[in-house]
Amino acid sequence: xxxxxxxxxxxxxxxxxxxxxxxxxxxxxxxxxxxxxxxxxxxxxxxxxxxxxxxxxxxxxxxxxxxxxxxxxxxxxxxxxxxxxxxxxxxxxxxxxxxxxxxxxxxxxxxxxxxxxxxxxxxxxxxxxxxxxxxxxxxxxxxxxxxxxxxxxxxxxxxxxxxxxxxxxxxxxxxxxxxxxxxxxxxxxxxxxxxxxxxxxxxxxxxxxxxxxxxxxxxxxxxxxxxxxxxxxxxxxxxxxxx
Amino acid sequence: xxxxxxxxxxxxxxxxxxxxxxxxxxxxxxxxxxxxxxxxxxxxxxxxxxxxxxxxxxxxxxxxxxxxxxxxxxxxxxxxxxxxxxxxxxxxxxxxxxxxxxxxxxxxxxxxxxxxxxxxxxxxxxxxxxxxxxxxxxxxxxxxxxxxxxxxxxxxxxxxxxxxxxxxxxxxxxxxxxxxxxxxxxxxxxxxxxxxxxxxxxxxxxxxxxxxxxxxxxxxxxxxxxxxxxxxxxxxxxxxxxxxxxxxxxxxxxxxxxxxxxxxxxxxxxxxxxxxxxxxxxxxxxxxxxxxxxxxxxxxxxxxxxxxxxxxxxxxxxxxxxxxxxxxxxxxxxxxxxxxxxxxxxxxxxxxxxxxxxxxxxxxxxxxxxxxxxxxxxxxxxxxxxxxxxxxxxxxxxxxxxxxxxxxxxxxxxxxxxxxxxxxxxxxxxxxxxxxxxxxxxxxxxxxxxxxxxxxxxxxxxxx
Numbered sequence: 001x002x003x004x005x006x007x008x009x010x011x012x013x014x015x016x017x018x019x020x021x022x023x024x025x026x027x028x029x030x031x032x033x034x035x036x037x038x039x040x041x042x043x044x045x046x047x048x049x050x051x052x053x054x055x056x057x058x059x060x061x062x063x064x065x066x067x068x069x070x071x072x073x074x075x076x077x078x079x080x081x082x083x084x085x086x087x088x089x090x091x092x093x094x095x096x097x098x099x100x101x102x103x104x105x106x107x108x109x110x111x112x113x114x115x116x117x118x119x120x121x122x123x124x125x126x127x128x129x130x131x132x133x134x135x136x137x138x139x140x141x142x143x144x145x146x147x148x149x150x151x152x153x154x155x156x157x158x159x160x161x162x163x164x165x166x167x168x169x170x171x172x173x174x175x176x177x178x179x180x181x182x183x184x185x186x187x188x189x190x191x192x193x194x195x196x197x198x199x200x201x202x203x204x205x206x207x208x209x210x211x212x213x214x215x216x217x218x219x220x221x222x223x224x225x226x227x228x229x230x231x232x233x234x235x236x237x238x239x240x241x242x243x
Numbered sequence: 244x245x246x247x248x249x250x251x252x253x254x255x256x257x258x259x260x261x262x263x264x265x266x267x268x269x270x271x272x273x274x275x276x277x278x279x280x281x282x283x284x285x286x287x288x289x290x291x292x293x294x295x296x297x298x299x300x301x302x303x304x305x306x307x308x309x310x311x312x313x314x315x316x317x318x319x320x321x322x323x324x325x326x327x328x329x330x331x332x333x334x335x336x337x338x339x340x341x342x343x344x345x346x347x348x349x350x351x352x353x354x355x356x357x358x359x360x361x362x363x364x365x366x367x368x369x370x371x372x373x374x375x376x377x378x379x380x381x382x383x384x385x386x387x388x389x390x391x392x393x394x395x396x397x398x399x400x401x402x403x404x405x406x407x408x409x410x411x412x413x414x415x416x417x418x419x420x421x422x423x424x425x426x427x428x429x430x431x432x433x434x435x436x437x438x439x440x441x442x443x444x445x446x447x448x449x450x451x452x453x454x455x456x457x458x459x460x461x462x463x464x465x466x467x468x469x470x471x472x473x474x475x476x477x478x479x480x481x482x483x484x485x486x487x488x489x490x491x492x493x494x495x496x497x498x499x500x501x502x503x504x505x506x507x508x509x510x511x512x513x514x515x516x517x518x519x520x521x522x523x524x525x526x527x528x529x530x531x532x533x534x535x536x537x538x539x540x541x542x543x544x545x546x547x548x549x550x551x552x553x554x555x556x557x558x559x560x561x562x563x564x565x566x567x568x569x570x571x572x573x574x575x576x577x578x579x580x581x582x583x584x585x586x587x588x589x590x591x592x593x594x595x596x597x598x599x600x601x602x603x604x605x606x607x608x609x610x611x612x613x614x615x616x617x618x619x620x621x622x623x624x625x626x627x628x629x630x631x632x633x634x635x636x637x638x639x640x641x642x643x644x645x646x647x648x649x650x651x652x653x654x655x656x657x658x659x660x661x662x663x664x665x666x667x668x669x670x671x672x673x674x675x676x677x678x679x680x681x682x683x684x685x686x687x688x689x690x691x692x693x694x695x696x697x698x699x700x701x702x703x704x705x706x707x
Contacts, residue, residue, distance in 0.1 A: 015651065018699040019661045020692050025699035041703050047651040052644040054606060056628030057636070060644040067652050147608035175565050179605025184684040186252075186603050191688040192259035192569040193605065222689030 007037045009119075010075035012068075014085040014214075015047040021214040027241035028081050028116055031129060042071045048080075050088040053096060054180050061096055069093065069102060069109055077123070078113040081237065083145020083212050084180075086115035091148045115145055117212050117236055121154040127161045133242045134164030137234075138206040140197070140220065142213030143175050155212055155236050162239060168204040172196075178219035194223045201231055209233045247576060248599045254574040255603065264400070268568050271399045275562055278505030285507065286497075296498055297617035299491050300553035303452075303483075307543065310452035310485045311534065317455020318532055321517030326533045331361035334535050338363065338444075338477055339370055341531055345475050347372065347441035351433075353459070353466035354378035355446025356394050356556060357479045357535055360578040360591075374444075375436045377465035379429050386413045392572035394579060395503050395558035400571060433465065443473035443527065447480040448555065449495060453488045456514040457532065460499055464511055476518070476527035481535050483543075483552040495555065502615040503557035542590045548623050551587050553616040560610035560620055566603060575600060582610035586623040594631050601627035658700070665694050 009032055013025040032039050049064035068089075072078050080086040090113045097106035120126050139159065145151040159167050177183065177193025197220060201209050209231060211217050217233040224231055258264055283289040303310055315325045328334035342350065350372055358364065364374045364385075376385045380397035384390065386409055391397030398406070403420040410417035410428050418424045437443075445466055447457040457478055459466045470476050486495060492512075500506040519526040542552055561567045561581030572580040577588045577600070585600035601624040610620040632641075650656040676686045685691065697705075 013699050015657075019664065020694055022695055022697060022699035022702055026702055029703075041700070043654050043700065043704070044652075046654070046657045047647070049648075051647070054625065054628070055602075055640065055644070056625070056630075056632030057641055057644050058629055058633070060641060060648055063645070064648045064651055143605065143607035143609075147612060173609075175605050175607035175609065177565065177605060179607070182602070182605050186255065187684045187687060188256040188259040189566055189569055189603060190605070192265065193565045194689070196265075196565065196569070218692055219689065221692060222685070225690040226688060 008040060008076045009037050010040045010042065010072060010078045012045055012048070012072070012078055012080045012085065012089070013041060014080070014082045016218065017081050017214050018046065020218065021235060024214050024235035024237050025081055027235070027237035028079070031120075031237065031241050032079070034129070035124065035126060040075075045071050048085045048088040049096075050085060050092075051180050053088065053092060054182075058096060062100070065093060065096060066102065069097070069105055072109045072113075073105055075109075075112060077119070078109065079116055079119045080113060081116050082214065083115050083142040083149060083151060084215055086113065086118075087144035087148035089113045090115075115149055115151055115212060117155040117158055118145075118149065118151050121157050127157045129158070129161065129240050131161070131165075131240045131242050132163040133239045135207045136166045136168060136205060137208040137210045137239070138168050138170055138201050138204040139236075140170075140176060140201070140209050140211040140213075140216055141173060142211060142216045145212055146173075151212070155210075158236065158240055159210070162242075165239070168206055170200040170204055172200045174200065176216040176219050178216050180215075183219060190219070191223065194219050198223055198227075198229065198231070202229065207232060208239075210236050210239055212236045245596055247596050250576055251574060251599055251603070254576075255570040258570045258574050264571055265569060267400060267402060268571065271396070272562055272568065275505055279501060279559075280505075282501040282505050282507055286501070292494060292498060293615055293617050296494055296615055297550070297553060299486065299494070300555075300616050301550070303485050303487055304543065304549060304552045306487075307482065307485065310487055311482060313452040314450050314455055314485055315534075317452075318517070321455065321520065323455075323517050323530045323532055326531060328533055328535050328537070330537050331535075334361050334479060334533055334537070335363060335366045337531075337533055338479070339367065339372075341475070341477060342367070342370075342372055342442060345441060345529075347475070349373040349375070349436070349440045350442045350444050351436050351440035351469050351473065352376050352381075352444040353446065353461065353469040354381050354397075355444070355479055356391075356578060357446050357481050358444070359390060360481075360537065361479075361535070363479070375433070375440070377433050377436070377463075377469050378461070379426060379463055379465075382429055382433070383409065386410075390573065390578070393558060393561055394556050394581075395561075400573075433468075437468045437472045440469075440473045442475045442477060443469040443471075444477045444479070445470055447478055447484060448499065449492065450480055450485045451487075451489050451492070451514070452485050454514075454516065456489070456516045458492060458496070458512060458514050460496065460509045460512050462504075462506075462510045467511060467513055470513070470515060470527065471525060474528045476515075476530045477533065478515070478530070479533045479535060481537070481539060483539050483554070498615050499555050499557050502555075502559040502613070538591045542587065545590065547626055548586070548590070550616075550618050551583070551590070551620075551623060553618050554583050554587070555616060556583075557615060559613040559615060560618075563609040563613045565605070565607065565609065570603075582620045582624070583614075583618065586618075586620055586627065589627050589631075594627065595635055598627060598631035601625075601631070654700075658698075661694075661698050665696055668694055 049061040053061035183190040383398040407420040518530040
């Protein structure tokens with residue numbers, strides 16, 4: 001696939017990005033349109049159903065996921081603005097719908113779904129987006145993107161092309177402690193994990209923590225703000241759309 | 244909430260906020276990943292080695308009956324007495340009966356997590372037997388009347404200074420807090436015990452079906468002394484520890500050492516194939532091997548999670564687990580802690596009582612990535628959650644997801660929910676983190692992001 005082939009891309013903006021981080025979603029639209037593609041954002045899609053799924057409520061998760069699956073049925077390509085929700089659709093929908101009459105559809109949609117940074121690099125073959133971001137940053141790998149989808153090189157390939165950006169890696173690859181409902185069910189464990197993450201990020205001396213996952217950044221930023229730490233967080237899409 | 248859950252939550256909350264504990268564990272594990280990765284690089288392909296190990300364990304576990312029969316036939320052929328124990332109680336009774344028959348009084352033990360699993364020491368001490376742990380870490384936690392903190396490093400949570408103080412208090416001897424001095428103190432105590440013990444008790448790392456051998460991995464030589472000096476030797480081993488072939492050890496011994504401690508091989512790896520044979524001048528006169536089920540066969544019956552029986556108890560998943568590193572080993576309240584403990588404990592001790600361990604995870608998957616035998620650990624945590632919720636759904640939690648489903652599936656409701664969120668923000672900020680705050684579980688330690696007036700979907704709609 002090459003960038004010059006105009007595609008119709010169905011962009012799935014996760015519920016919390018829609019409500020809390022619209023700038024991340026807008027950046028994704030602008031980047032994809034800037035590359036000459038047509039972007040669709042179905043109004044009816046809000047949530048992938050992951051919170052219910054991860055809590056073990058598969059029937060309730062299917063209720064939330066089925067309309068999403070049906071809306072995505074005819075999409076040429078589905079791009080999801082989160083590694084976590086991306087993993088839900090790409091990896092866990094086939095499991096969630098296994099043995100139901102939607103099993104085949106779930107597998108088809110999974111095969112046409114990509115996380116945003118993965119889509120840019122592995123499907124469109126694009127890394128240079130003409131972005132400028134003159135700051136020292138570190139990159140946080142959301143665990144679902146990293147381990148369920150195997151995304152590691154793609155965001156780094158994109159960041160490497162951003163003018164003025166200096167990427168400093170953290171010495172420890174660790175979970176930020178968010179984990180969806182886990183953060184509310186076991187707040188102290190989640191907080192401790194987040195503190196470890198924030199220390200690792202602080203050790204790099206970075207001004208910004210960048211991630212493909214706004215949910216991780218919500219957790220990290222929540223701790224940084226509460227503790228009065230100067231490090232800032234920003235989504236990868238916003239960095240890539242920063243001119 | 245059962246007491247296992249409330250105890251777990253209380254201990255987890257306390258430990259997670261204990262910065263000293265966090266630092267001690269971080270220091271203890273500092274360098275582990277570096278040396279482990281160095282040793283992994285010595286394999287031609289670590290990933291292929293993992294795959295080979297997983298395939299071998301798959302074969303062993305899926306044909307467990309055949310391999311166990313072969314193992315037992317070979318062991319018995321050389322005069323070993325083999326006992327089958329369906330549960331902990333049976334195993335304890337078998338072991339106690341051997342001790343009674345031998346009129347034993349004192350037992351020297353090398354490290355065995357299976358003995359922790361069946362609470363052997365407690366049962367034997369209650370009957371008047373003296374039990375001494377000979378693994379240094381186990382010896383230390385025994386002096387503290389504590390269970391092991393970690394399946395491989397039992398006293399990982401203690402500093403040298405604390406061990407020095409403990410030895411001073413309990414043994415009256417601790418010249419300094421250097422590892423050498425502390426080891427010499429323990430060694431002086433233990434050497435006497437090896438000589439006077441009536442029975443030596445060991446666990447086992449692997450059992451080889453082909454040759455009828457058990458293999459013990461250690462670094463201190465204490466298991467060798469435990470097995471060699473007393474007249475009677477007892478070995479307790481979980482039935483899943485069987486490997487089909489002797490040659491499998493060529494993979495599993497370096498793999499266990501690498502994944503567990505970042506060592507190329509542990510200092511001592513000994514294979515035992517029977518008691519003292521005619522014409523031999525040393526070794527125990529009698530050897531009893533106790534094969535323990537204790538609900539392992541129930542895990543075997545679960546095709547989805549059967550691979551949890553692949554576990555070689557290397558502790559790699561504990562070492563990399565951010566939950567374990569923050570709450571510590573004792574918080575779990577189980578023999579097997581960390582990710583593998585959270586996976587198997589519900590099977591060994593009851594799903595509803597122990598499902599909270601599967602929930603206490605961000606499902607980050609570091610464990611699965613680290614596991615040398617490729618157990619699908621974090622997905623098993625998810626399956627435990629699914630099985631627990633299906634059997635006994637939590638009323639309000641399910642209701643919340645049902646309501647959320649209605650809101651998320653209807654754009655008008657979703658827009659309204661966002662509007663309500665935006666409108667109530669100023670009020671939420673006023674009560675932030677207080678008991679009045681409905682989001683307190685989050686806001687007690689973390690700020691909520693400000694919600695902008697215009698959501699992504701508002702922006703999208705406006706530009707169309």
